[in-house]
Amino acid sequence: MKKFGEFIEERRKKAGITLRGLAGILEIAPSYMSDIEKGRRYPPDKEKLDEIAKQLMLSEDDKNLMFDLAAKEKENTISPDLPEYIMEKDLVRVALRKARDNNVSDRKWERIIKILDESEEG
Numbered sequence: 001m002k003k004f005g006e007f008i009e010e011r012r013k014k015a016g017i018t019l020r021g022l023a024g025i026l027e028i029a030p031s032y033m034s035d036i037e038k039g040r041r042y043p044p045d046k047e048k049l050d051e052i053a054k055q056l057m058l059s060e061d062d063k064n065l066m067f068d069l070a071a072k073e074k075e076n077t078i079s080p081d082l083p084e085y086i087m088e089k090d091l092v093r094v095a096l097r098k099a100r101d102n103n104v105s106d107r108k109w110e111r112i113i114k115i116l117d118e119s120e121e122g
Contacts, residue, residue, distance in 0.1 A: 001069075002069065003039055003069065003073070004036075004039070004043050004066070004069040004070050004072070004073050005036055005037040005038055005039045006037075006039075007065070007066060007069050008036065008037055008052065008056075008066070009037040011056045011058065011062070012037075012056060014056075015055070015056045015057060017055065017056070019033050019034060019037070020033075022052070022055060025051065025055055026044070026048050026051055026052065028044070028048075039073075042073055042074055043069075043070035043073050043074075045080070046080040046081065049066060049067065049070060049080060052066070053066060063081075064079070064081070067079035067080055067081045067082075
């Protein structure tokens with residue numbers, strides 16, 4: 001799997017945006033942006049990640065992948081688009097703890113996701 005910085009660099013180039021250009025939009029130093037892309041610095045905060053997604057015109061799936069890659073760069077961190085939702089929903093925390101305690105398999109998670117997808121359709 002790609003690293004966060006590699007993903008950003010690839011998508012930035014695909015969008016035809018220079019490193020300096022993206023750094024300027026994000027109001028960060030180009031050297032800091034370069035360090036992010038080279039994996040020498042942690043990914044930025046959620047607000048900057050949202051702006052990166054917007055500027056790079058990422059699809060929803062690619063935006064989620066970007067969030068996941070950002071979280072994987074730091075230990076004991078979850079994707080920056082999830083903490084607020086998790087902390088606002090008591091049942092989400094209960095479900096996640098039950099899943100953890102019962103060591104829920106990927107196959108069971110796939111069934112849960114299918115149920116969630118079906119509820120969107122109906």
